[in-house]
Amino acid sequence: MTKRLTGFQPTGKLHLGNLLGAMRPLVAAQAATDSIAMIADLHALTMEHDPAQVRANTLDVATLLLAAGVDPHRTPIIANSQVPEHTELHYLLECTAAFGEAARMIQFKEKSAAGGPVRLSLLTYPVLMAADILVHDVDQVPVGEDQSQHLELARTLALRFNARYGETFTVPEGIRPDAAARIMDLADPTRKMSKSAPTPAGRIGLLDPPETIRKAISRAVTDTVGIVRHDPENQPGVSNLLAILSACTDEKPGEFTSYGALKREVTDAVVELLAPIRARHAELSADPGHVREILAEGKARVQPAALATVRRTKVAIGLCL
Numbered sequence: 198m199t200k201r202l203t204g205f206q207p208t209g210k211l212h213l214g215n216l217l218g219a220m221r222p223l224v225a226a227q228a229a230t231d232s233i234a235m236i237a238d239l240h241a242l243t244m245e246h247d248p249a250q251v252r253a254n255t256l257d258v259a260t261l262l263l264a265a266g267v268d269p270h271r272t273p274i275i276a277n278s279q280v281p282e283h284t285e286l287h288y289l290l291e292c293t294a295a296f297g298e299a300a301r302m303i304q305f306k307e308k309s310a311a312g313g314p315v316r317l318s319l320l321t322y323p324v325l326m327a328a329d330i331l332v333h334d335v336d337q338v339p340v341g342e343d344q345s346q347h348l349e350l351a352r353t354l355a356l357r358f359n360a361r362y363g364e365t366f367t368v369p370e371g372i373r374p375d376a377a378a379r380i381m382d383l384a385d386p387t388r389k390m391s392k393s394a395p396t397p398a399g400r401i402g403l404l405d406p407p408e409t410i411r412k413a414i415s416r417a418v419t420d421t422v423g424i425v426r427h428d429p430e431n432q433p434g435v436s437n438l439l440a441i442l443s444a445c446t447d448e449k450p451g452e453f454t455s456y457g458a459l460k461r462e463v464t465d466a467v468v469e470l471l472a473p474i475r476a477r478h479a480e481l482s483a484d485p486g487h488v489r490e491i492l493a494e495g496k497a498r499v500q501p502a503a504l505a506t507v508r509r510t511k512v513a514i515g516l517c518l
C-alpha cells in the first residue's frame with residue numbers, strides 16, 4: 198500500500214484551509230493509503246516561540262485531527278519531537294547537504310529577512326523536514342506550493358545518498374492537493390489562508406463559533422463585477438468563496454444572483470461542516486490524557502520502522518552500530 202505522510206505545524210490555530218487542503222484529504226485517503234499524520238512541533242522551534250503555546254498547539258492539532266475523523270488505529274498520529282529517530286536522521290542528512298542548498302530556500306530567505314536573530318534551526322529546517330519524510334520510507338507527501346522547494350530538497354538528498362552510499366531511502370513524490378482545496382485569505386484573496394497572517398480577519402478557525410464564521414464570511418472581500426463566477430484571475434474573492442463552498446459540500450456550486458446569496462450559502466456550508474468537529478473537539482478536550490496516549494501509541498507504531506531506517510543509514514554512511 199502507498200505510504201503517505203501529511204504534516205502540520207503547531208504554529209497557531211488550525212483553520213479552514215488546513216481542514217480542506219490537508220485534513221479532509223488525509224481522512225478520505227485513510228482506507229486506501231498507509232498514512233501517517235505528523236505534527237511538526239520541532240519545526241515550531243525555528244522561530245521565536247512561547248514554550249507553553251507550542252505544547253498546547255501540539256495537543257490541539259492532535260485533538261483536531263481526531264475530531265476531524267483521523268482514525269488513530271489506521272493512521273498513527275505522531276509529534277516529530279517524540280520520535281527521536283527524526284532528529285537522529287536529521288544530523289546524518291546534514292552531513293550530506295550543502296550550506297548553499299539550505300541557504301537558497303525561499304522560506305529561509307523570507308523568514309530570515311524579517312529582522313531579529315536568525316536561529317540556526319531555521320536554516321536547517323528543510324533538512325529536518327527531509328528526515329521527517331525519509332525516516333518513514335514514505336512514497337507520497339502532500340505539499341502546498343510553499344513547501345514544494347523543501348520536498349525537492351528531500352528528494353535530492355535521498356537520491357544523492359542512494360547514489361553515494363548505496364540504496365537506502367525511498368525517494369518520495371510530492372502530491373499537490375487539487376486547486377479547489379487551496380483556500381485563500383478572506384480579507385486578501387490573493388494570498389492563502391494562513392495561521393500566521395498579520396490579521397485574523399481573513400481566517401476561519403476550525404473552532405470558531407457560527408456567529409464568528411458568519412461575520413468573517415459576510416466581510417469577505419469580493420469585487421465590483423457583480424456576477425458570481427469562478428474567475429480566480431479577475432475575481433479572486435468570489436472564486437475563493439465558490440471554492441470553499443464546493444470543497445465543503447463536495448458538489449459543484451449552483452447559480453447565485455448576488456454576492457449576498459453566495460455568502461449566505463457559504464456560511465451555512467462552513468457552519469455545517471465545522472459543527473461536528475467543534476462538538477467532538479469539546480468531548481476530546483475533556484480528557485487530554487487520551488490525546489497524549491494517542492500520540493504515544495502513534496510513536497510506538499512508527500518507531501520500529503524508523504529505527505530500521507536510521508540503522509540502515511548509519512551502516513551505509515560508515516558508522517558502527
Ligand code: AQP
Pocket residue numbers: 204205206207208209213214215216217218219339340341342378379380381389390391392393394
Ligand atoms: N490556505 C490553505 N489552503 C489549503 N491547504 C492549506 N494548508 C495550509 N494552508 C492552506 C495545508 O495544511 C497543511 C498543514 O499546513 P502547515 O501547518 O504545515 O503550515 P502551512 O502550510 O505553512 O500553513 P499555514 O496555516 O499557512 O501555516 P503558517 O502560517 O504557520 O505558515 C499542509 O498540507 C498545507 O499545505
